[in-house]
Amino acid sequence: MKKNNSMEKSMERQYLVMVLPGFIIFTIGLIIPMFMALRYSFTSWDGMSSVKPFVGFQNYIDLIKDPEFRSAWWFTFKFTIGNTILQNVFALLFAMALDSGIKAQKLYRTAFFVPCLISAVIVGFVWLRMFSNVLPAINDLLGTNFNFLLFGDGKTVLSGLLIANNWQWIGYWMLIYLAGLQSIPSDLYEAAKVDGAGAFTRFKNITIPMLAPAITICVVGITTGSLKVYDLLVSSTKGGPGRASTSIIYQTYTTAINGRQYGYGSAMSVSLVIVLLLVALIQVKGLKSKEVQA
Amino acid sequence: MNRKRKEKQDIPKQAYTRVTLLIQIFMTVVAAMFIAPILIIINYSFKTKKELYLTSPLSLPSELQFDNYKKAFTKLNMVTTFSNTFFYTVVSVVILALLCGTTAWAIARCKAKFFRFCYIYFIVGILIPYQALFLPIYIIGYNMKLTNTRIGIIFMYIATGISFGVFLMTSFMSTVPIELEEAARIDGCSVFRTYFSVVMPLLKPAMATLVIMQAFQIWNDYLLASLYVSKKQLKTLTVAIQSLFSAQTSDYSTAMAAIIISVLPIAILFISLQKYFIKGMTVGAVKG
Numbered sequence: 001m002k003k004n005n006s007m008e009k010s011m012e013r014q015y016l017v018m019v020l021p022g023f024i025i026f027t028i029g030l031i032i033p034m035f036m037a038l039r040y041s042f043t044s045w046d047g048m049s050s051v052k053p054f055v056g057f058q059n060y061i062d063l064i065k066d067p068e069f070r071s072a073w074w075f076t077f078k079f080t081i082g083n084t085i086l087q088n089v090f091a092l093l094f095a096m097a098l099d100s101g102i103k104a105q106k107l108y109r110t111a112f113f114v115p116c117l118i119s120a121v122i123v124g125f126v127w128l129r130m131f132s133n134v135l136p137a138i139n140d141l142l143g144t145n146f147n148f149l150l151f152g153d154g155k156t157v158l159s160g161l162l163i164a165n166n167w168q169w170i171g172y173w174m175l176i177y178l179a180g181l182q183s184i185p186s187d188l189y190e191a192a193k194v195d196g197a198g199a200f201t202r203f204k205n206i207t208i209p210m211l212a213p214a215i216t217i218c219v220v221g222i223t224t225g226s227l228k229v230y231d232l233l234v235s236s237t238k239g240g241p242g243r244a245s246t247s248i249i250y251q252t253y254t255t256a257i258n259g260r261q262y263g264y265g266s267a268m269s270v271s272l273v274i275v276l277l278l279v280a281l282i283q284v285k286g287l288k289s290k291e292v293q294a
Numbered sequence: 295m296n297r298k299r300k301e302k303q304d305i306p307k308q309a310y311t312r313v314t315l316l317i318q319i320f321m322t323v324v325a326a327m328f329i330a331p332i333l334i335i336i337n338y339s340f341k342t343k344k345e346l347y348l349t350s351p352l353s354l355p356s357e358l359q360f361d362n363y364k365k366a367f368t369k370l371n372m373v374t375t376f377s378n379t380f381f382y383t384v385v386s387v388v389i390l391a392l393l394c395g396t397t398a399w400a401i402a403r404c405k406a407k408f409f410r411f412c413y414i415y416f417i418v419g420i421l422i423p424y425q426a427l428f429l430p431i432y433i434i435g436y437n438m439k440l441t442n443t444r445i446g447i448i449f450m451y452i453a454t455g456i457s458f459g460v461f462l463m464t465s466f467m468s469t470v471p472i473e474l475e476e477a478a479r480i481d482g483c484s485v486f487r488t489y490f491s492v493v494m495p496l497l498k499p500a501m502a503t504l505v506i507m508q509a510f511q512i513w514n515d516y517l518l519a520s521l522y523v524s525k526k527q528l529k530t531l532t533v534a535i536q537s538l539f540s541a542q543t544s545d546y547s548t549a550m551a552a553i554i555i556s557v558l559p560i561a562i563l564f565i566s567l568q569k570y571f572i573k574g575m576t577v578g579a580v581k582g
Contacts, residue, residue, distance in 0.1 A: 014485035015404040018396040019412055022456050025393070028438075029453020030419050033430035040430070047433075094324070101310060102318040111325040114332060117560050119514035119532050122553050125539045126331055129546060134334055134351045141352065167328065172575070179576040214576075228425040231516045235539050249425055249517075256429050257521075265429050272426045280421040 034273065040266035047262035059267035069268065071243055072251035075158070079247065080226040082162045083169075087222050088215070090170050095177035096207075109178070112171030120168065124236030127151075127164035151237050154244035161245060165232060169225070173218045180214035181207070216287040223279055227272065248272050338550035339363070346547050362551035370534045370552055371526070379531040380559075381444070382519075383512045386451040390459050390508055391501040393452065398463030399493055403475075413464065419457025424450075425517055432521045440522070447522045454518070455508045462507070465577050466500035503574035506567045513560050531556045 041059055045052040063069050094112060098105050115123065128151060135148035150160030184206065192202050208215075230249040233239055239246035239254070246254075248268065256265025338346075339362050340355040366372070397416075401409045424431060431450065432441070440446025470493055478488045519530040535552050564571060 011485055012404060012406055015400040015406075015409065018400040018485070018489065019409065022393045022397040022460070023412060023415075025449065025453050026416060026419065026456050028434070029431065029450055030422075030424060030427065030457075031415075033427045033434050034422070036430040036434060037427060040433075094321070097317050097321050100317050101314050102321060103310075108321055108325050111329050114561070115328065117510065117514075117564055118553075118557055119516060119535075121514075121516045121532055121536050121539075122556070125549065126335060126553070129338075129550075130331055130334070134331075137351045140350070167331070171328070175572060176576055179572065224421070224423060228423045230425060234516065235536055249428070252429060257432075262429070262433070269427060269429050273422055276422050276426055 037266045037269045040263050041270045043263040045263040046260050059264050063267055072246045072248045075245060076227060076248045078158055079229060080223055083165055083226040084222050086166050087169055087173055088218055091173035092177050094174045095181055098178055099181045112174055115168045116172040120231035121235045123164055123168045124232045128236045131160055154241050157237055157245045176214050176218055180211045184210045220280060220283050227276060335550050335553055338547050339554050341547045362547050365548045366552035366555060369538055374527055375529050375531045375534040378528060382448055383509050386448050386512050387505045387508045389452055390455050391505050394459030394463045394504060395494060395497050398460050398467060399489055402464055402467035416457050416460040420461060424454035428517055428521060435522060442523060442525050450518055451512050459504050462504055462574060462577055463500055470496050503570040506571050507574040510560055
């Protein structure tokens with residue numbers, strides 16, 4: 001018995017050695033920075049001097065009043081909602097279309113998927129050129145007069161960025177839905193058909209519940225992915241025109257790195273972390289409870 | 295999953311009706327729209343400066359010339375940036391594969407409380423992407439003298455990629471038969487030897503999945519690379535491309551050639567390892 005116990009201890013020690021390197025790297029690279037952000041957010045540190053004057057909640061009070069911070073959140077929020085709805089709907093629609101028995105399914109799959117292999121910085125640049133050079137040329141060709149200069153106007157810049165982001169990511173989420181659809185046993189549909197269920201009833205009562213895990217992954221993935229938008233903006237709109245497409249990370253970058261307000265920028269980071277955690281918590285809880293019912 | 299897909303191709307779920315044909319036509323149009331920007335990039339990359347200004351963006355270049363590629367090659371400082379990106383990506387993913395394998399296995403096998411805590415601890419990194427913490431990540435790197443070093447950026451790629459890696463690997467652990475490990479242990483293998491001689495060979499497909507998914511993230515990363523590296527000889531391809539975009543707003547046919555060069559390696563990797571990629575993406579998405 002005693003021997004057994006000491007063997008278990010030694011095994012546990014060996015397991016610990018296997019976990020520790022990753023644990024330490026992760027702690028230094030992500031967890032400690034999280035607490036650093038929290039700590040700096042209570043100071044007015046400029047990033048250079050050795051003194052980090054403690055200011056209490058002053059940064060947070062300033063943030064609430066800061067119109068730039070609020071507009072950055074407003075943009076990020078609209079961008080996130082737009083992406084979550086559009087990408088989920090189109091990804092699911094495309095997946096269903098591909099799963100409906102059309103020929104050369106693989107070819108379509110690749111066509112939709114390729115854009116997500118490209119870096120978001122490049123996607124931003126490509127759509128900048130699409131809107132300003134290529135699409136107007138189509139206008140000339142067809143003799144139409146659509147306004148394609150979506151990045152040039154504060155009112156349309158959001159739709160332009162949504163198009164670029166959806167172009168990049170729909171194929172990725174579509175593949176997840178496709179895998180989900182293909183795992184649904186077809187006899188479920190046949191049984192429902194025999195029972196006289198129409199196409200919509202079958203979709204509502206079989207497809208959606210069976211896809212629940214895929215829906216969870218896609219919704220959470222798209223939301224977190226959109227909340228952290230930055231790369232796409234760097235090469236396309238640079239947060240403009242004006243501040244119309246400044247996301248929260250973009251605003252943090254300008255404030256902290258360019259404006260040397262590390263304390264204030266840290267408070268912005270903290271606000272994003274809180275939102276991310278809340279969103280993940282709510283979504284996982286809400287969507288998981290649906291999965292259980294199904 | 296793969297078997298299922300094959301069955302489906304042999305026996306289509308539904309007959310090819312008129313509705314299917316309509317869907318096929320519609321999806322062809324949509325797919326063409328998705329591919330169009332890529333074709334336009336390729337088309338641009340072969341245009342001369344003159345053609346860029348005088349002809350329509352939709353017209354084809356008059357001849358196949360590689361001047362833009364040559365220009366992009368020198369402007370991006372291609373030999374350096376390409377090998378940097380390649381080096382960061384390869385070293386990071388190899389270390390990630392090794393670390394995540396051991397970590398995930400220990401978490402899956404050891405039932406002590408600390409290991410269960412570890413799993414949740416690592417998952418936090420999926421919920422909070424590093425972009426949200428770029429500022430303190432930059433500060434900690436600066437304080438530890440990790441900025442502008444190769445080790446520094448690789449360290450951060452590992453730290454920011456480990457969450458997803460552990461999640462992925464842990465979900466693969468159920469495919470490793472525990473009986474084999476028990477047999478190895480009875481034969482007197484230590485935990486380490488069991489892992490390296492019995493478990494790791496079985497994890498190869500999972501590791502391939504992890505490697506390709508992370509490689510694609512790291513290759514395309516912009517924010518971390520732009521924060522951590524300012525020295526010219528350490529720059530990555532994405533950062534160099536972004537400076538090319540902002541420096542050469544008029545001569546964008548060179549930029550388009552640069553895009554093709556930078557996307558090509560990852561596209562080849564994807565095409566050759568598609569199977570593993572899709573496996574990694576769909577972890578947890580399919581009802582067991």
